Amino acid sequence: MTLSGTRMLDVVGSRRMAVAALAAMTGFYYLFVAVTNCVDTDTNRRGVADVLSMRSTIHHSGTEWRAITSGNVALVAYILIVIWEFLIAFVLLAATVAWIRELSGWPRRLRSGPGVAAKLSSLGWTMVALLFLGGFLTIAGEWFRMWANKEVNASSAALQNFLIAGVGLILVHLPESDSPRAVDQQPPAASS
Template sequence: MAVAAIAFFASLVAFGNITDYGTNFAFVEHVLRMDTIFPDATIGYRAIESPALHHAAYVFIIALESMVALLCWLGAWRMLLRLRAPLAQFQRAKHAAYAGLMLGFLVWQVGFMSIGGEWFGMWMSQQWNGIESAFRFFITILAVLIFVALPDEG
């Protein structure tokens, strides 16, 4: 159920980003432009001004979020189908869930916390700071990943 919950979450995030493209695109655009970081920050040279690259980055994010959803749904389904199977089969059924959960961790920890937060200085923005949300997301995903990775008893 926990893997399905992450699949549901990632599905909602991807769906929202696709169906309301402009709302979160503005977030990505401002983070990449670095136009709301501290005025005296010396990291502004890292800014990306190209609208084409802003769209490419956003589409890439949506693709990754969609892949997290698909892999977690697949993993949850495979685990459900093998719930009463021999332990070795159930363990093998977890592989898609591992991949989806790990990708989710990487999207929100590496993508948002490390790249957005640190490289593009998102933490300095009063308006376009997604650090707290990204932290909640990747910690939840990490907790589910740890839970799924715990050894099962036959």
């Protein structure tokens, strides 16, 4: 099947193509992050342990009871973060494949069901939000006071990751304005 110039532009210039590209970029980003965390385990594991122990933060008797100094707990937290990053990468890359199948329309036997690409993208970016807003900004940032940590402060990186996921979630949940379904669902005009 060959696409005419207009049909090609309808596909490559669409919101769905933008979502597919963002899903691909963020999927590969999290794959690289997870692999790097497996290769450079010492640096990153020490960072997690430093945040949990609250060694390098502002010390106050009212908050120091929150510190977790067990190396085993830090290691488990680190492993869970890396597993979560691999899962994010897998979901977003699967979404990318589903978007490619949906956008290409060829061959038909490879197309996924309706909405699978959007649902996978939404799941992947929600997982990112849970990790970075929930894990890094809320738990590490506020509970373990990472924002005041002199050695490890990943707050700005966590915010960056959360914002990218937020943009993806907004894009994937916007209605397709130029889709035939959106035109068909317009309310009937009132008769004069």
